[in-house]
Amino acid sequence: xxxxxxxxxxxxxxxxxxxxxxxxxxxxxxxxxxxxxxxxxxxxxxxxxxxxxxxxxxxxxxxxxxxxxxxxxxxxxxxxxxxxxxxxxxxxxxxxxxxxxxxxxxxxxxxxxxxxxxxxxxxxxxxxxxxxxxxxxxxxxxxxxxxxxxxxxxxxxxxxxxxxxxxxxxxxxxxxxxxxxxxxxxxxxxxxxxxxxxxxxxxxxxxxxxxxxxxxxxxxxxxxxxxxxxxxxxxxxxxxxxxxxxxxxxxxxxxx
Amino acid sequence: xxxxxxxxxxxxxxxxxxxxxxxxxxxxxxxxxxxxxxxxxxxxxxxxxxxxxxxxxxxxxxxxxxxxxxxxxxxxxxxxxxxxxxxxxxxxxxxxxxxxxxxxxxxxxxxxxxxxxxxxxxxxxxxxxxxxxxxxxxxxxxxxxxxxxxxxxxxxxxxxxxxxxxxxxxxxxxxxxxxxxxxxxxxxxxxxxxxxxxxxxxxxxxxxxxxxxxxxxxxxxxxxxxxxxxxxxxxxxxxxxxxxxxxxxxxxxxxxxxxxxxxxxxxxxxxxxxxxxxxxxxxxxxxxxxxxxxxxxxxxxxxxxxxxxxxxxxxxxxxxxxxxxxxxxxxxxxxxxxxxxxxx
Numbered sequence: 001x002x003x004x005x006x007x008x009x010x011x012x013x014x015x016x017x018x019x020x021x022x023x024x025x026x027x028x029x030x031x032x033x034x035x036x037x038x039x040x041x042x043x044x045x046x047x048x049x050x051x052x053x054x055x056x057x058x059x060x061x062x063x064x065x066x067x068x069x070x071x072x073x074x075x076x077x078x079x080x081x082x083x084x085x086x087x088x089x090x091x092x093x094x095x096x097x098x099x100x101x102x103x104x105x106x107x108x109x110x111x112x113x114x115x116x117x118x119x120x121x122x123x124x125x126x127x128x129x130x131x132x133x134x135x136x137x138x139x140x141x142x143x144x145x146x147x148x149x150x151x152x153x154x155x156x157x158x159x160x161x162x163x164x165x166x167x168x169x170x171x172x173x174x175x176x177x178x179x180x181x182x183x184x185x186x187x188x189x190x191x192x193x194x195x196x197x198x199x200x201x202x203x204x205x206x207x208x209x210x211x212x213x214x215x216x217x218x219x220x221x222x223x224x225x226x227x228x229x230x231x232x233x234x235x236x237x238x239x240x241x242x243x244x245x246x247x248x249x250x251x252x253x254x255x256x
Numbered sequence: 257x258x259x260x261x262x263x264x265x266x267x268x269x270x271x272x273x274x275x276x277x278x279x280x281x282x283x284x285x286x287x288x289x290x291x292x293x294x295x296x297x298x299x300x301x302x303x304x305x306x307x308x309x310x311x312x313x314x315x316x317x318x319x320x321x322x323x324x325x326x327x328x329x330x331x332x333x334x335x336x337x338x339x340x341x342x343x344x345x346x347x348x349x350x351x352x353x354x355x356x357x358x359x360x361x362x363x364x365x366x367x368x369x370x371x372x373x374x375x376x377x378x379x380x381x382x383x384x385x386x387x388x389x390x391x392x393x394x395x396x397x398x399x400x401x402x403x404x405x406x407x408x409x410x411x412x413x414x415x416x417x418x419x420x421x422x423x424x425x426x427x428x429x430x431x432x433x434x435x436x437x438x439x440x441x442x443x444x445x446x447x448x449x450x451x452x453x454x455x456x457x458x459x460x461x462x463x464x465x466x467x468x469x470x471x472x473x474x475x476x477x478x479x480x481x482x483x484x485x486x487x488x489x490x491x492x493x494x495x496x497x498x499x500x501x502x503x504x505x506x507x508x509x510x511x512x513x514x515x516x517x518x519x520x521x522x523x524x525x526x527x528x529x530x531x532x533x534x535x536x537x538x539x540x541x542x543x544x545x546x547x548x549x550x551x552x553x554x555x556x557x558x559x560x561x562x563x564x565x566x567x568x569x570x571x572x573x574x575x576x577x578x579x580x581x582x583x584x585x586x587x588x589x590x591x592x593x594x595x596x597x598x599x600x
Binding site for chain 1: 478485493
C-alpha cells in the first residue's frame with residue numbers, strides 16, 4: 001500500500017532522514033519510534049508532502065506521490081494528524097468534522113455559495129458521515145462545543161475525528177498518546193484498533209512505549225535519521241541495537 | 257439581532273437551519289427598508305446628508321471585500337489600490353471609448369479581480385504583518401502607476417468630466433433611466449443596491465461551505481491542507497472576490513465624482529476600509545456596514561466642534577477599540593445567549 005524508498009531529507013548541513021526504506025500493507029498497524037530528534041516527524045511530513053524529500057520516493061498504491069503537496073496527498077487518501085493539539089479553535093466540534101469531509105465534496109465553488117442541489121447533497125452526506133465519526137469516537141455529546149473549550153484528551157480525539165472525516169485510506173498519527181493519562185491511552189489504543197477495523201490503515205509516531213508495544217503489529221526504529229531496526233514488538237524488545245541506541249539503561253521500560 | 261448572521265447554521269438540523277436563515281433575511285429587509293424608504297423620507301431634502309449616506313453605502317460595499325480577506329486571516333491594505341484600478345478602468349472606457357457605465361461597472365470589478373488573482377497568487381503566501389506591508393505597497397504602486405502612464409491615465413491631471421450613467425435598457429425596455437445632472441437620489445439608490453447585493457452575496461458565501469473553508473484557513477492553513485483543501489486556490493479566490501468588490505466600488509466613485517485622480521484612492525483609504533471592519537466586528541458579515549455607519553455618522557455629528565472634530569473623533573475611535581476590541585457587534589453577541597463554550 002505504502003512504499004517508502006531511499007527517503008532522505010537534508011536541512012542545510014543536517015541530515016534529518018537518511019535513506020529510509022519501509023513498506024506497509026493495508027490493515028497493518030505500524031509504529032515508527034526513536035529518540036527525540038530522530039527524524040520521525042520529518043518522515044511523516046515527507047510522506048504527507050508537507051516537505052519535499054532531497055532524494056527518495058514515496059509510492060502509494062503504486063502511484064508516485066513524492067512532493068506533490070499536502071492537499072494532493074490528502075486527495076490520494078493519506079491524511080495526517082498533528083503533534084500539537086492542532087484544531088480549528090473557533091469552530092464547534094461538528095463544524096470542524098464537517099470541514100474534514102471537504103475532499104469528497106463535489107459541488108463547484110459557485111454551487112456551494114448558491115446552494116446548488118449538488119452542494120446540498122454534499123452537506124447531507126458530510127453531516128451523516130460527521131455523525132458517524134463522532135459516534136465512533138464517543139464525541140456525539142460534544143458536537144456543539146467550541147474546540148477551544150475542549151479538554152486536552154478530547155482535543156486530541158477531535159484531531160483524529162477531523163482526519164477521519166476526510167475518509168483517508170491511510171492515517172498518519174503523530175504522537176496520538178502524548179500527554180494522555182493511562183486511562184485515556186488505553187482508550188486510545190482501542191480507538192486505533194477500531195480505526196483499523198473501519199478499513200483505515202494507521203501509522204503511528206509515538207513515545208509511549210507501553211502503548212506502542214500493545215497496539216503495533218510492526219515497529220520501525222529510527223535513530224539519527226536512519227532505520228536501525230524493524231520487526232514485531234517482541235523482536236524490537238529483544239533487539240540489542242535498539243536497547244543500546246534508543247533506550248540505553250532504561251531497558252526495563254519496554255517491558256509491558 | 258445581528259448575531260444570527262454569523263451563526264454557524266451548517267450544524268443545525270434542516271428545520272432549524274431554515275428558521276435561522278429567516279432572521280438574517282429579515283434583517284436584510286429591515287436595512288433595505290431603512291435605506292430605501294426611511295432615509296429618503298427623512299433626509300431627502302438635505303443633499304449633503306444624502307451624499308454622506310451614498311458614500312457610506314459605497315464605502316461599506318468596498319469594505320466587505322476587506323472583511324473577506326480578514327476571514328482568511330489576512331490584513332488587506334490593497335483595497336484602495338484595486339478600487340483605483342476599477343475607477344480608472346471605468347474612466348478610461350467611458351471617456352475614450354464611450355462604453356456604457358452599466359457595462360463598465362461589473363467589468364471594472366472583473367479587471368480588478370483578474371489583476372488581484374495575478375498579484376495575489378504569489379503575495380498570499382505571506383502572512384501577518386508581511387502581507388499587510390506588501391498590500392500597503394500595492395496601493396502605493398497603483399497610485400504611482402496611474403501617475404507614470406499619462407498617455408492612458410492623463411497622470412496627475414486626472415480624467416475629468418466623466419459623463420453621468422446613461423440609460424440602461426434591455427430589449428427596448430428601460431430598466432434604469434439616464435441619471436440627471438445634479439440629481440442625488442439615483443446615486444443614492446445605486447449605492448444602496450450595491451451595498452445590499454454585496455452584503456447578500458457575502459452572507460451566502462459566509463454561511464456556505466466556502467465560508468467554512470475560509471475560516472479554516474484563518475485558523476490553521478496546515479491542518480486545512482492536510483484535509484485535502486487546496487489552500488492556495490481558496491485564498492486566491494477570497495482575494496479575487498475582495499478585489500472585485502474594490503473594482504466595482506472604485507468604478508462607482510469615479511462616476512459619482514465624475515473624475516479620477518491618482519489620489520482618488522490612497523493608502524489612507526485602505527486603512528479606513530480596514531478600520532470599518534475592525535470597528536464593526538470581524539465575526540459578522542454586516543460588520544463593515546456597521547463600522548462605516550458608526551464612524552461616518554459620528555464624524556458628521558462632531559462637525560460642530562469645528563477644528564477639534566478630528567481630535568475628538570480619533571479619541572472616540574481609540575476608546576472604541578480599547579473597550580470593544582472585537583468590534584461593536586461583539587457587544588451584541590455578548591449580551592445575547594451564552595456561548596456554546598459553556599457546554600464543555
